[in-house]
Amino acid sequence: MENMFRENKNWIDHFNLLEIFSCGQAFHWEEEKDGSFTTVYQDQWVNLKKEGDQVFWFFSENSKKEMWYSYFDLGTDYKKVIEKIEAVPLMKEATQYGRGIRILKQDPFETIMTFIISANNHIPRITKAVKDLSRLYGREIGEYRGRKLYSFPNPEEFAKISMDELRNIIKVGYRDKALYETGRRILSGDYDLKKAESLSTPELRKELLNLPGVGPKVADCILLFAYQRMEVFPVDVWIHRVMEEFILKEKGSKKEIYQKSVELFGKEAGYAQQYLFYYGRAIGIGKKEKKPKNM
DNA sequence: GTCCAGGCCAGAC
DNA sequence: GTCTGGCCTGGA
Secondary structure: OOEEEEEOOHHHHHOOHHHHHHOOOOOOEEEOOOOOEEEEEOOEEEEEEEEOOEEEEEEOOOOOHHHHHHHOOOOOOHHHHHHHHOOOOOHHHHHHHOOOOOOOOOOHHHHHHHHHHHOOOOHHHHHHHHHHHHHHHOOEEEEEOOEEEEOOOOHHHHOOOOHHHHHHOOOOHHHHHHHHHHHHHHHOOOOOHHHHOOOOHHHHHHHHHOOOOOOHHHHHHHHHHOOOOOOOOOOOHHHHHHHHHHHHOOOOOHHHHHHHHHHHHHHHHHHHHHHHHHHHHHOOOOOOOOOOOOO
16 A cells, blocks of 8 residues: 655645646656646655645655655755845745745756756657656556556666667657767766765766766756755756846856856755746746737 | 747867 | 857747
8 A cells, every 4th residue: 555644744835736846847747637746756656735734645655755755855944045045136026936846856867867858948848758758668666546657767777778769759859869878878887876976066067067968057957956956056048037137137148147146045046046947937037029020 | 931949069269 | 268050849
């Protein structure tokens, strides 16, 4: 039997499943018809539902509550995080709007591969690629409400996928080579998943940047979403626009924006990035105006 | 048909 | 080190 329990804890004020999963960090989850969410971590899965001030947990037999507590970063007091950053312009609104956001602790290999796919790509295509990779090359790890759940392929499983399959079945486009190569480098231990945990953030960042398909933005996403390096500030186009418009009040390079985030948010930069990203997208900040025709 | 998206990379300066 | 253009794919 799977494990099931419900609880009402102080972290409930900062725990909104839709916000957690749709703020840009995760692609391996599903919203159920009843408003609950199902997600997978390695070979474990969980289904969660929030009702009022209670959360109902239902997870696979092979996992423990503590594991999911860690996955959802429940040991961090987000109220304190917000108190530290809300003095910065726009942060009061952003942290209020996305107050249920939490930064997930995701599997490093899956996160590396997923964010290589994410480069210059659309969310629906990223989600589909992750789902197809898991269904076709991962392992079936259970069934929930009539739907089979699959783990993301581990390095051994990933190495069995050909470049042709990556391009023509998973449809990752020109990212096929980078995925193929990176998968092999990780399997061979050239990039050491175990050792990575113990490296300093600058060292780990350098290691990640050596992987094909991993540039500054993707490396920062991996550092933040898989390695809990909360001081990093991934600068994508949305964050770039938000920072230029509301913080810098002028055009700035990626480097300038990154430096500004260090100065303003310090060790909480990663959290700030998530609030800004979610808020910026919601209100369409800096979105390019479509030129009317015939003008 | 045309444009471009939650960047990366190679080549040019 | 900084800047520019090209890139799979598919939905608007």
